[in-house]
Amino acid sequence: MVNIDIEEIRFVPAFYDEFPERLRNIPNPPKGLYIKGRFPDESRPSVAIVGSRDCSQYGAGMAKYYAEVLSKAGVQIISGLARGVDGIAQKTALDAGHPTFGVLGCGVDVVYPKSNREIFERITEKGALISEFPPGTPAIARQFPSRNRIIAGLADVLLVVEAKVKSGTGITVRNALEQGKDVYAIPGRVTDPLSAGCNKLIADGAGAALTPDDVLLALGIEPSGSRKNAAAQISKLARREKMLYSVLDLYPRTLDELSNMTGLTAAELLGILLQLELKGLAAETGKNNYIRKS
Amino acid sequence: MFSSINSVALFGMDARMVTAETDLSTGGLPVFEMVGFLGSEVKESKERIRTAMKNSGYLIPPKRITVNLSPADLRKSGSSFDLAVAISLLCAMGVIPEEASSATVAAGELSLSGEVKPVSGILPMVFEARKNGFKRFILPAANAAEGGAVEGIEVVGVHDLEETVAYLSGSKTIEPTSISLEAILNEERIPEADFRDVSGQIGARRGLEVAVAGMHNILMIGPPGSGKSMMAKCLPSILPPLSADECLEISKVYSVAGLLGAEGLVTERPFVSPHHTISPQALAGGGNIPRPGAVSLAHRGVLFLDEFPEFQRQTLEILRQPIEDHEVHIQRTQGSCTFPTDFLLCAAMNPCKCGYYPDRNRCSCSGPEIQRYLSKISGPLLDRIDISVETSEIGFSELSGKTGSAGESSEKIRERVVDAAEIQRKRFEGTGLRFNSDIGVRELKRFCAIGPEEEELMKTVFETMGLSARGYHRILKTSRTIADLAHSDTIKQEHIAEAIGYRGIDRRYWNGEY
Numbered sequence: 119m120v121n122i123d124i125e126e127i128r129f130v131p132a133f134y135d136e137f138p139e140r141l142r143n144i145p146n147p148p149k150g151l152y153i154k155g156r157f158p159d160e161s162r163p164s165v166a167i168v169g170s171r172d173c174s175q176y177g178a179g180m181a182k183y184y185a186e187v188l189s190k191a192g193v194q195i196i197s198g199l200a201r202g203v204d205g206i207a208q209k210t211a212l213d214a215g216h217p218t219f220g221v222l223g224c225g226v227d228v229v230y231p232k233s234n235r236e237i238f239e240r241i242t243e244k245g246a247l248i249s250e251f252p253p254g255t256p257a258i259a260r261q262f263p264s265r266n267r268i269i270a271g272l273a274d275v276l277l278v279v280e281a282k283v284k285s286g287t288g289i290t291v292r293n294a295l296e297q298g299k300d301v302y303a304i305p306g307r308v309t310d311p312l313s314a315g316c317n318k319l320i321a322d323g324a325g326a327a328l329t330p331d332d333v334l335l336a337l338g339i340e341p342s343g344s345r346k347n348a349a350a351q352i353s354k355l356a357r358r359e360k361m362l363y364s365v366l367d368l369y370p371r372t373l374d375e376l377s378n379m380t381g382l383t384a385a386e387l388l389g390i391l392l393q394l395e396l397k398g399l400a401a402e403t404g405k406n407n408y409i410r411k412s
Numbered sequence: 413m414f415s416s417i418n419s420v421a422l423f424g425m426d427a428r429m430v431t432a433e434t435d436l437s438t439g440g441l442p443v444f445e446m447v448g449f450l451g452s453e454v455k456e457s458k459e460r461i462r463t464a465m466k467n468s469g470y471l472i473p474p475k476r477i478t479v480n481l482s483p484a485d486l487r488k489s490g491s492s493f494d495l496a497v498a499i500s501l502l503c504a505m506g507v508i509p510e511e512a513s514s515a516t517v518a519a520g521e522l523s524l525s526g527e528v529k530p531v532s533g534i535l536p537m538v539f540e541a542r543k544n545g546f547k548r549f550i551l552p553a554a555n556a557a558e559g560g561a562v563e564g565i566e567v568v569g570v571h572d573l574e575e576t577v578a579y580l581s582g583s584k585t586i587e588p589t590s591i592s593l594e595a596i597l598n599e600e601r602i603p604e605a606d607f608r609d610v611s612g613q614i615g616a617r618r619g620l621e622v623a624v625a626g627m628h629n630i631l632m633i634g635p636p637g638s639g640k641s642m643m644a645k646c647l648p649s650i651l652p653p654l655s656a657d658e659c660l661e662i663s664k665v666y667s668v669a670g671l672l673g674a675e676g677l678v679t680e681r682p683f684v685s686p687h688h689t690i691s692p693q694a695l696a697g698g699g700n701i702p703r704p705g706a707v708s709l710a711h712r713g714v715l716f717l718d719e720f721p722e723f724q725r726q727t728l729e730i731l732r733q734p735i736e737d738h739e740v741h742i743q744r745t746q747g748s749c750t751f752p753t754d755f756l757l758c759a760a761m762n763p764c765k766c767g768y769y770p771d772r773n774r775c776s777c778s779g780p781e782i783q784r785y786l787s788k789i790s791g792p793l794l795d796r797i798d799i800s801v802e803t804s805e806i807g808f809s810e811l812s813g814k815t816g817s818a819g820e821s822s823e824k825i826r827e828r829v830v831d832a833a834e835i836q837r838k839r840f841e842g843t844g845l846r847f848n849s850d851i852g853v854r855e856l857k858r859f860c861a862i863g864p865e866e867e868e869l870m871k872t873v874f875e876t877m878g879l880s881a882r883g884y885h886r887i888l889k890t891s892r893t894i895a896d897l898a899h900s901d902t903i904k905q906e907h908i909a910e911a912i913g914y915r916g917i918d919r920r921y922w923n924g925e926y
Contacts, residue, residue, distance in 0.1 A: 171778070172772060172775075172777075172778050172779060173772060174772030174773060175770055175772065176772075177772070202779070233780075309773075310773040311773055312772055312773050313773075370770050370771070372615070372802060372804035373615035373802065373804070374613060374614055374615065374804045375804070377614045383614065383618070384614040384615045384617070384618040384619075384910075384913075385618060385894070385906070385910045387615075387913075388615075388909060388912070388913030389905075389906050389909035389910060389913075391913065392873070392909040392913065393909070395876075395877075396872055396873070396876060403770050404633075404763055404769060404770035404802070405633045405763070405800055405801070405802040406615050406801060406802030406804075406913070
């Protein structure tokens with residue numbers, strides 16, 4: 119048995135005042151929730167950011183970018199603390215010092231996946247770990263679809279970052295639609311299987327989140343110029359740095375591609391890329407594969 | 413009647429002089445007895461000798477024949493004692509004059525017909541004979557080109573027993589074989605693979621050039637079909653040409669392994685590419701009588717390990733010590749032996765099981781799968797690889813030669829490499845080091861000193877990129893080579909920046925987050 123007092127885990131039945139209002143009116147509401155931390159603020163907007171566990175660099179970059187802008191605007195980030203999109207979005211919010219809430223398909227004292235241990239340890243400072251399963255419940259695949267309805271339930275808007283056509287994210291989307299929530303998706307290249315789910319959602323009538331501002335507007339928040347800083351930094355770059363930065367993309371590019379586009383040699387490219395990396399404008403995602411940052 | 417002649421016993425690469433003594437006596441029953449701690453193949457040699465002599469027209473008298481291979485406490489193996497024993501027996505029989513065997517060494521296998529057949533390990537044998545002051549070495553004609561490369565000793569190749577007898581009795585003269593190493597090494601050679609035929613891959617090309625210039629071990633990472641193996645095959649074409657000493661060093665190893673062809677010597681830098689199912693013993697060298705393994709056959713050349721993570725872990729870990737010490741020690745019950753292993757390690761691998769990471773739209777591996785794949789290569793081994801580069805898939809425009817840098821020829825790259833090697837030779841004169849990759853932590857301050865600006869850059873990189881101390885050293889050594897390639901005495905910022913681009917794969921970059 120888990121001693122829930124020591125673990126600071128509380129059980130909050132649905133008839134308590136503290137129980138989230140958002141969850142009272144969804145179909146098949148939970149009878150109660152185990153929580154470590156505090157529930158999302160009812161007066162502040164919340165967005166669920168979900169997507170593939172094995173996301174591409176593009177998906178990872180987008181999850182980070184949207185989570186950063188949204189949480190800075192005061193939006194609470196809800197997600198499932200899974201590998202990939204979920205974890206990246208929540209870690210971004212955590213790193214920026216904003217509250218984020220992880221809804222689990224296992225007990226709130228069970229760390230799954232292990233690679234997100236750091237997030238599990240820090241998330242309760244400002245947010246919470248939430249689950250309808252009692253402490254000690256192991257992570258079993260069939261429990262995950264039911265927690266997706268709580269993710270959708272706690273959010274005002276559901277944002278899908280990257281998903282294949284058939285995936286767990288689809289269940290969350292269905293739940294959100296049943297609950298009458300807005301669904302937004304980030305479009306991608308039509309040839310990418312990882313973006314196919316998102317593109318199909320948009321074709322089926324979901325909102326296209328072309329910028330984080332689209333999501334903010336859906337929540338009734340007036341966006342503020344969020345990328346000014348980066349723009350100021352870019353204008354200060356040397357000529358060749360600027361040229362190289364302009365050909366970088368969120369899809370990883372190899373040295374060969376960069377050389378073809380800029381005409382620089384490998385030695386020159388590596389030198390400039392290092393400068394960009396140190397300035398936080400580029401990142402090496404795989405060996406000698408580079409992407410643009412911010 | 414007693415007589416003797418010298419031969420050589422081999423254990424691994426170590427040769428030791430052995431005397432074949434024969435005594436013919438009339439007392440006792442007629443037998444042919446061989447003693448001296450002999451392996452079974454040496455014991456069998458009396459049957460070969462008896463028949464070979466009969467078929468060459470020399471009848472063994474019905475007397476008590478005792479052959480001793482001295483020193484008697486040294487285990488002897490191999491078939492190379494046949495010729496020496498036969499000669500000493502013929503001496504004892506009076507067919508060959510006694511004085512003919514003085515200051516002479518003989519080695520070779522006999523066939524039943526009397527023919528003298530080639531044996532392995534001739535090169536170290538001839539060296540040992542010369543070291544011990546012998547003036548003449550009689551060996552199989554097929555091995556003459558090999559033994560003839562040793563100066564200061566007369567090397568005589570014989571075809572059969574009859575010819576040997578005629579030569580030693582003075583009724584026939586055989587011109588000693590002498591090979592001019594310079595002439596062989598200066599021959600024009602067309603490399604099997606040339607960098608001219610490699611399109612694109614600017615990063616990998618440059619990385620390989622730097623690797624060869626400073627003898628840094630290199631790891632190539634890229635999707636299947638991106639040309640990793642092809643580029644590795646081009647490596648010998650940009651390695652500096654062989655010197656005469658190096659040629660003999662390599663040939664000795666190949667001689668012991670019995671891999672020398674009709675040419676007699678190894679005249680090109682070896683390129684050894686074992687399959688990933690190779691056993692630890694085959695890689696390091698082994699066997700009852702130790703034979704050189706792949707690491708030694710790649711001495712002064714390239715050891716190419718394709719599909720790096722597919723090798724057994726135990727096999728890969730064996731590489732650590734040979735890489736560090738440039739030699740491998742093999743212990744067996746009968747003694748230990750040492751083989752040289754000064755090679756350039758070039759490894760190639762896919763970034764994940766399916767080969768397409770980080771292209772997530774084609775890669776079907778999950779995060780943990782990728783981690784598992786990468787973790788097959790241990791940290792200590794990665795620590796010994798200074799440079800890692802990525803090979804990218806080749807687009808059609810590059811294949812058809814429309815875009816991308818037109819391939820620079822190996823010849824041009826080699827010129828730069830040779831220059832850099834010369835700079836290093838001068839720098840390391842009298843230090844026992846040969847290449848920048850040999851620089852140890854203690855020597856770093858002396859050979860890889862950097863200015864304040866460079867220091868600042870290294871500090872920033874160290875802090876922001878989470879480098880380890882070893883990673884820091886590797887970058888300094890690699891930037892030293894890059895500076896040498898640019899004929900720069902000091903290491904400048906641009907050299908360091910490029911070296912950082914080649915830093916080893918860092919676990920941090922593989923977990924999909926940044």
